[in-house]
Amino acid sequence: xxxxxLVHSLVAASVAVAASVAVSLSPALAADPxxxxxxxxxxxxxxxxVIPKIQATQLAIExxxxxxxxxxxxxxxxxxxxxxDNTRFQEFARRLIQQDKVDVIFGAFSSASREAIRxxxxxxxxxxxxxxxxxxxxxxxNVFVTGAVPEQQFSTLIPWLMEKYGKKVYTxxxxxxxGQISAEWVRNIVKKGGGSxxxxxxxxxxxxxxxxxIQNIQKAxxxxxxxxxxxxxxxxxxxxxxxxxxxIPMGSSVNVGQAYEHKRFKPPALKNxxxxxxxxxxxxxxASNDFKKRFRAKFPDAPYINQEAAxxxxxxxxxxxxxxxxxxxxxxxxxxxxxxxxxxxxGPSGKVCIDPKSHHQSHTxxxxxxxxxxxxxxxxxxxxxxxxxxxxxxxxxxxxxxxSQYTPSSPPKK
Amino acid sequence: MLxxxxxxxxxxxxxxAFLILSSIGLAVIFGMMGxxxxxxxxxxMCGAYVTVLSARAGLPLPLAMVLGAAVAGAxxxxxxxxxxxxxxxRLFDSIVATWAISVIATQGMLIVVGPxxxxxxxxxxSFELAGLTFSWYRILLPVVALxxxxxxxxxxxxxxxxxxxxxxxxxxxxxxxxxxNTDRVYxxxxxxxxxxxxxxxxxxxxxxxxxxxxxxxxxxxxxxxVVVGGTDVLLGAAPAATVLAFIQSLLTASNGQLIGQVGxxxxxxxxxxxxxxxxxxxxxxxxx
Numbered sequence: 111x112x113x114x115x116l117v118h119s120l121v122a123a124s125v126a127v128a129a130s131v132a133v134s135l136s137p138a139l140a141a142d143p144x145x146x147x148x149x150x151x152x153x154x155x156x157x158x159x160v161i162p163k164i165q166a167t168q169l170a171i172e173x174x175x176x177x178x179x180x181x182x183x184x185x186x187x188x189x190x191x192x193x194x195d196n197t198r199f200q201e202f203a204r205r206l207i208q209q210d211k212v213d214v215i216f217g218a219f220s221s222a223s224r225e226a227i228r229x230x231x232x233x234x235x236x237x238x239x240x241x242x243x244x245x246x247x248x249x250x251x252n253v254f255v256t257g258a259v260p261e262q263q264f265s266t267l268i269p270w271l272m273e274k275y276g277k278k279v280y281t282x283x284x285x286x287x288x289g290q291i292s293a294e295w296v297r298n299i300v301k302k303g304g305g306s307x308x309x310x311x312x313x314x315x316x317x318x319x320x321x322x323x324i325q326n327i328q329k330a331x332x333x334x335x336x337x338x339x340x341x342x343x344x345x346x347x348x349x350x351x352x353x354x355x356x357x358i359p360m361g362s363s364v365n366v367g368q369a370y371e372h373k374r375f376k377p378p379a380l381k382n383x384x385x386x387x388x389x390x391x392x393x394x395x396x397a398s399n400d401f402k403k404r405f406r407a408k409f410p411d412a413p414y415i416n417q418e419a420a421x422x423x424x425x426x427x428x429x430x431x432x433x434x435x436x437x438x439x440x441x442x443x444x445x446x447x448x449x450x451x452x453x454x455x456x457g458p459s460g461k462v463c464i465d466p467k468s469h470h471q472s473h474t475x476x477x478x479x480x481x482x483x484x485x486x487x488x489x490x491x492x493x494x495x496x497x498x499x500x501x502x503x504x505x506x507x508x509x510x511x512x513x514s515q516y517t518p519s520s521p522p523k524k
Numbered sequence: 525m526l527x528x529x530x531x532x533x534x535x536x537x538x539x540x541a542f543l544i545l546s547s548i549g550l551a552v553i554f555g556m557m558g559x560x561x562x563x564x565x566x567x568x569m570c571g572a573y574v575t576v577l578s579a580r581a582g583l584p585l586p587l588a589m590v591l592g593a594a595v596a597g598a599x600x601x602x603x604x605x606x607x608x609x610x611x612x613x614r615l616f617d618s619i620v621a622t623w624a625i626s627v628i629a630t631q632g633m634l635i636v637v638g639p640x641x642x643x644x645x646x647x648x649x650s651f652e653l654a655g656l657t658f659s660w661y662r663i664l665l666p667v668v669a670l671x672x673x674x675x676x677x678x679x680x681x682x683x684x685x686x687x688x689x690x691x692x693x694x695x696x697x698x699x700x701x702x703x704x705n706t707d708r709v710y711x712x713x714x715x716x717x718x719x720x721x722x723x724x725x726x727x728x729x730x731x732x733x734x735x736x737x738x739x740x741x742x743x744x745x746x747x748x749x750v751v752v753g754g755t756d757v758l759l760g761a762a763p764a765a766t767v768l769a770f771i772q773s774l775l776t777a778s779n780g781q782l783i784g785q786v787g788x789x790x791x792x793x794x795x796x797x798x799x800x801x802x803x804x805x806x807x808x809x810x811x812x
Contacts, residue, residue: 153631155737158639285782313781318732318741321538321662322776322784325531328656342640342735349731353646353659369640374733376645413638 143186144179144439146171146426147206149217149227154194155315155341156219159368159418163241164189165409166419167216170426172408180430181437188212194219196226203227207234213439216241216425219418220340221288225515228253232513237441241425242418243363243388245291246497247516249505254448254469256421256428256462260295261499262473263363263386266492268299268336270477271361271384276333277305280358282323282347283338285312291517292338292363298518308332318343320350327356335360337383345371352379359384366390367417372484383480388473389420389459392486401458420458424471427455428464449508460493466508470497527654534658535777539769541665545728546742547749547761548672549721554750555757556680556693556713559608560615562622564721564746565739566629571596571722572729572738573633576641585647589726596722597715604714609707626739633736641734661730668727672720673762680758689713748788752795754802763803767791 148167151160171185179185188210190202199218206212207230215231215238218224224240231238231252239254246259272279279300283289289312297307309330311323327335335358339347348371359382365371367387372380391402391414401423405415429444432453436443447453454463459474477490504522505512516522550564561567575592579585603625611618648660680686691699692709700706724742732738752768753760771791776784799806 153634157634158735161639311780314785316741316744317781317785318738319538319542322535322773323781325535325656326777326780329527329531342733342737343741346732346741349643349646349733350659353650353661353731355650355652355657355659357657373642374640375643379645413640 141181141183143184144181144433145210145212146185146187146429147210147212147215147217148187148189149192149199149202149206149215149223150189151194151219151223152189152191155343156194158342158370158374159416160219162412162414162416162419163217163219163422165412166405166415166423167426169405169408170423173404174426174430180433181439192217192223194223196223199223199227200230203230207231207236213237213433213441214239214429214444216422216429218242220286221245222286224248225287228513235441237444239425239429241422243368243421245288245517246295246499247291249468249500249507249512249514249516249522251445251469251507251511251513254428254464254471255497256425256471257418258363258386258388258473258475259470259497259499260292260363262388262475262495262497264292264295264299266475266495267361267363267384267386267477268296268334269303270490271334271359272300272303272305275359277303278308278331278333279305279336280309280327280330280332280334281307281336281338282311282313282327283336284340284344285314286340287515288340289313289338293336294518296336296338313339313344315341316343318346320347321354323347324351324354324356327358332358334358337362338364340364342369345369345374348375348379348383352381358382361385366478366480366486370414370416372480372486373414375484377484378482380480380484381482385478385480386475387417387478388475389417389457390476390478390486391415392478393459393476393488395460397456397460398458424455424457424462427457428453428462428471431455432464465497465501467506468497468500469507470500472496527656530654531656532773532777534663535773536769537666538662539773539776540765541662541669543745543749543765543768544669544673544761545665545724546745547747547753547765548669548676549717549719549724550746551717551750551753551757551761552676552720553714553717556689556717557612557710558615558693559612559618559714560622561717562619563603563626563629564622565741565743566626567596567600567718567721567739568725568728568742569629569633569736569739570599571725572732572734573637573641573725574722575726575729576644576734579644580642585644585730589723589729592726592729593719593723596725597719600718600721601711601715603718604711608714609710612710630736630739637736639735643732643734644730646730665727672723676758685709685712745788748792752792752802754799754805756804756808759807760802760804763807767795767803 150164171187192198221244241256243257281293281296283293361384366385432444432447436447449466451466463472475492475495476488479487553561571592574595575588578591579588646661650657650659688704689709692706749764753764772784772788775787
């Protein structure tokens with residue numbers, strides 16, 4: 111098919127050769143490989159943000175294999191390019207479960223694609239990790255989430271922005287489950303902080319021309335503009351608002367951290383953009399610098415190491431920790447281990463742990479500010495922010511099975 | 525009141541420019557050759573990429589844009605020679621073939637150049653009027669759109685090439701009998717359509733993100749304008765874009781982008797129901 115598939119089969123072949131060499135040298139490694147399935151968009155609308163995730167997954171697996179694998183077994187990765195297409199996600203999810211019989215599945219970028227495959231995972235009771243930032247609320251026995259959620263990103267970002275710039279907020283959001291639910295979070299947090307929403311617009315993913323939207327925002331005169339725009343088409347908003355000199359401080363949970371707009375656009379398109387991210391390449395810390403060094407050594411041409419790369423990297427190590435605690439790759443046993451409350455990993459942004467109740471992950475949250483020249487500064491860091499909302503709302507997967515997605519306006523039934 | 529009026533005029537012009545520029549390359553190829561070019565968006569993408577890359581290499585922006593259009597046109601002529609030429613009067617085959625070219629171009633660009641390019645800054649800055657701020661560059665786009673329409677009219681009506689091209693479209697055998705090199709006309713017309721698509725990409729390159737899939741952002745508007753324009757595509761383009769831009773900007777201003785898009789598509793359904801041959805078919809009814 112594509113050269114990428116060719117590369118994958120070459121990689122698979124070399125892993126197989128390496129495994130057979132290992133077999134002849136040491137009988138201890140003779141066991142079957144641990145099979146990891148990966149569903150990520152290597153092409154299509156979301157490829158920009160997703161390619162670093164694929165690279166980070168490959169890096170983590172290579173590192174783990176170099177140190178003896180998981181439970182002494184080599185790890186084998188099967189990646190299908192889901193092409194930013196929800197139908198492909200369903201097709202390849204079924205293939206990973208039925209034909210490849212993988213031990214665990216990682217991946218998905220957009221919430222629409224995650225919701226497309228979640229029922230398939232649930233029907234097969236397939237252990238699945240969604241390794242991406244999202245709108246929150248998935249309370250699903252078979253699903254673990256390592257990306258940041260609204261209580262981690264918005265309850266930090268929005269009070270901070272309202273304090274600094276004022277309490278009138280305008281939201282523009284991508285018109286699908288991610289944007290709708292995220293906007294609901296913004297609305298609630300603005301109201302709780304004594305602010306007011308002066309406007310809200312949901313924009314179809316196919317829209318790339320924003321003149322009218324820019325004018326509507328100007329007429330409403332907000333102090334803060336929250337942009338929850340997704341995909342390559344909608345990213346055109348930033349250049350267009352700069353060309354029209356909109357000049358309103360912006361906040362987001364998705365920009366910079368995912369598709370590195372500050373690197374791709376000419377300054378000052380993203381001037382005064384504030385993002386709460388759980389990782390970006392510019393973070394300087396021993397853990398981050400070490401991660402960047404290993405990443406760049408394997409992928410010298412990688413355009414950017416984004417937040418989702420850190421999330422994808424952590425997933426592999428969290429799975430390793432859980433499988434080793436369970437002493438098995440049996441999905442029920444691994445899930446039980448993940449629900450023990452002490453599955454953690456030291457990732458690029460420090461120590462992160464899985465919350466047994468909600469199956470979500472704690473995060474270090476960085477407030478990232480984009481300057482006029484598109485350099486970034488980090489005015490504030492919040493350490494160890496827990497994914498508390500689902501647990502408080504009544505989701506406890508360690509006690510009661512569930513497969514729902516909840517929102518603040520439709521919480522779990524008590 | 526003043527702000528609303530000015531705002532609406534600006535939005536209408538902006539929307540009109542986008543509809544005309546999105547559709548013009550498609551309109552030339554479909555209108556003059558009857559080929560539905562599903563790789564239209566990829567010629568736009570090609571023009572944008574060449575513009576961005578050559579402008580970043582130091583070429584002044586207007587020259588970079590001309591180069592973008594020229595490269596797209598040259599690739600168009602090549603593709604006409606290699607593929608399209610073999611598929612005239614095989615409408616469905618040419619749809620599948622151009623769709624394949626589109627997929628190959630998008631994925632090829634992703635593999636060769638990567639998922640994204642650093643963009644260009646929109647030139648000319650902004651101005652303020654009645655409490656709203658506007659981008660100068662976006663005022664220029666509708667002017668360019670009108671200039672392109674005018675030059676196409678002159679080209680097809682007033683020049684020898686235009687006469688030969690129209691003769692070739694109407695009665696190819698007769699044109700050949702009269703000594704017109706119809707192969708060359710087809711080749712140049714396809715090249716012209718591709719170059720116009722490339723020019724669209726070049727013009728929008730400083731306002732959008734340069735990614736391999738960017739062509740898809742123009743496709744809906746392109747087909748909608750051509751369908752509403754109807755039988756005589758070149759004649760129909762301007763009135764079609766006027767009607768569609770009016771409805772879209774009115775609805776987007778009052779109800780947001782989603783309703784604007786819904787209105788755009790509903791208009792197409794209504795127009796096609798009431799005037800199956802589109803606006804130009806309705807305009808030409810009396811003259812037939």
